Amino acid sequence: MAVIRDIDKALFPIKTINTVVKLFTSQLEGCSEPDLALLSIVTGLIENQLTSRSNAVQLPDSPETNVLPRFELETVENLYNKFHLVITSSVETNKTKAYATRDLVKRVSDVIWNSLTRSYYKDRPHLQSLYSYLTGSKLDCFGVAFAVVAGCQVLGYSDVHLALSEDHAWVVFGPNGSENAEITWHGKGNEDKRGQEIGKGVSARSWLYVNNKPVICTRHMEVAALVSAINPALNANVDASEVAMLQQELLWLLYDLGHLKKYPMAIGNLGDLEEISPKRSDIPCSSLFEEAIESARKYYNNQHVYPYTYQGGYYYRNNMYKEAFESWANASDVIRLYNYSRDDEEIYKEFLEIANELIPQIMKAESSGFEANTILKKPQCFANLLKFYDGICQWEEGSATPVLHIGWAKPLVNTISKFDSDVRAQVNIVCDEEKLMKKNGSYFNNNNNNYEKENTTVIPKLNVKEQSTSNFHPTIEALTAACSEKIL
Numbered sequence: 001m002a003v004i005r006d007i008d009k010a011l012f013p014i015k016t017i018n019t020v021v022k023l024f025t026s027q028l029e030g031c032s033e034p035d036l037a038l039l040s041i042v043t044g045l046i047e048n049q050l051t052s053r054s055n056a057v058q059l060p061d062s063p064e065t066n067v068l069p070r071f072e073l074e075t076v077e078n079l080y081n082k083f084h085l086v087i088t089s090s091v092e093t094n095k096t097k098a099y100a101t102r103d104l105v106k107r108v109s110d111v112i113w114n115s116l117t118r119s120y121y122k123d124r125p126h127l128q129s130l131y132s133y134l135t136g137s138k139l140d141c142f143g144v145a146f147a148v149v150a151g152c153q154v155l156g157y158s159d160v161h162l163a164l165s166e167d168h169a170w171v172v173f174g175p176n177g178s179e180n181a182e183i184t185w186h187g188k189g190n191e192d193k194r195g196q197e198i199g200k201g202v203s204a205r206s207w208l209y210v211n212n213k214p215v216i217c218t219r220h221m222e223v224a225a226l227v228s229a230i231n232p233a234l235n236a237n238v239d240a241s242e243v244a245m246l247q248q249e250l251l252w253l254l255y256d257l258g259h260l261k262k263y264p265m266a267i268g269n270l271g272d273l274e275e276i277s278p279k280r281s282d283i284p285c286s287s288l289f290e291e292a293i294e295s296a297r298k299y300y301n302n303q304h305v306y307p308y309t310y311q312g313g314y315y316y317r318n319n320m321y322k323e324a325f326e327s328w329a330n331a332s333d334v335i336r337l338y339n340y341s342r343d344d345e346e347i348y349k350e351f352l353e354i355a356n357e358l359i360p361q362i363m364k365a366e367s368s369g370f371e372a373n374t375i376l377k378k379p380q381c382f383a384n385l386l387k388f389y390d391g392i393c394q395w396e397e398g399s400a401t402p403v404l405h406i407g408w409a410k411p412l413v414n415t416i417s418k419f420d421s422d423v424r425a426q427v428n429i430v431c432d433e434e435k436l437m438k439k440n441g442s443y444f445n446n447n448n449n450n451y452e453k454e455n456t457t458v459i460p461k462l463n464v465k466e467q468s469t470s471n472f473h474p475t476i477e478a479l480t481a482a483c484s485e486k487i488l
């Protein structure tokens, strides 16, 4: 029965953010593997106390002196022992095997699953931690996955690890993480597939499973996942600043220890926090968004979308519209090679918001005044816009579920026709055939890094309609031709 180490007990009662950072440092550096249950209980306790109604909004000054309500060791210890008891009493602990089995992982998932409140609003905030599980018997879909991994750690299975896509979580286990299993649900109204192997069929081609390039966590990266999942929201519009500061300090700790290197979304989360309240002048948030992109390109064959939408969102918020169009075109370059499936709602909403909210707002802002440096005069922007739309059209191609509908067309046509014909005429698109090999085996089956070989270049030069090999999706071809004919 693992107990809370004396060195960590000495840090209680926790009164400041820095004490929590010390606890994480001691867990990340000072022992063989960090105790997921302990750290999730502590962050969950702090988050829930500071974001509940009763807490008056107070502005923190610094991690050293930032006063938190006292968090007593006894509170944490009781919850910690409760989790150990729930797990060890329900799953036999005479651990004989070196590796976990599918049956073991399923049984731990069942213990968590069957102890949850019968029905509750699953998308509510603050349901991601073991504190929520132990005090309210409620978890969101990520929280269930995390609790199963923490449970397997309690049972001594160091081979069970969290696997993360951009909108789902499951586990790998066995020799070299060679086995995998669903352990939580996904989305609304979908039958859970707990215990099953991650789909090899059509679902493997959906964005939800990132073409078999998930983030496979180490224990330290599982700590990064729980820290990323901290939710400082007091309500839809306000964050509890102490919780946000705690999350930012812990993400910097994990960053400096090198545990975010292969975790693009965690780097992106840190970038978002740094944009709001810069803590490290030597590492601007813009370079964090670039690092997230580099990580996704280097470790995940550029199959992740969010690193580009983190960066695009940053450029958009800072009125850097030309750069935003480039980030969004790159995001679209990723999604084009997937098949759209009903499980991909989250990324669909992301592209819908960019196409039908953000880009129209940019066009409005750019065509209102007499912007000298307007993007409407920049062929590169028009080119990236076409790439953005074309990627979405290709995403739809070969998918069982349609992506585009009339609601997309109006903003699309409006936007394209805002560019003068002389600007549009300067765009020449030359595409690499391989990049367009969308759905045949080659792209999805080979594991070498396609990314480096691709070389789609966009050269603002001749008129796109002269390029018979433009390879654009017919919709975009037609629209661009229509633009050139000025019939729009």
Ligand SMILES: CC1(C)CN=C(N2CCN(c3ncnc4sc(CC(F)F)cc34)CC2)S1
Pocket: 141, 142, 164, 165, 166, 167, 168, 169, 225, 228, 229, 265, 266, 269, 306, 309, 310, 313, 350
């Ligand atoms: C550019 C965006 C819209 C801004 N926030 C984004 N996030 C994407 C999802 N976030 C995440 N951040 C760290 N790790 C994970 S693992 C995961 C899937 C879940 F099912 F486990 C999601 C996620 C954090 C917030 S994408």
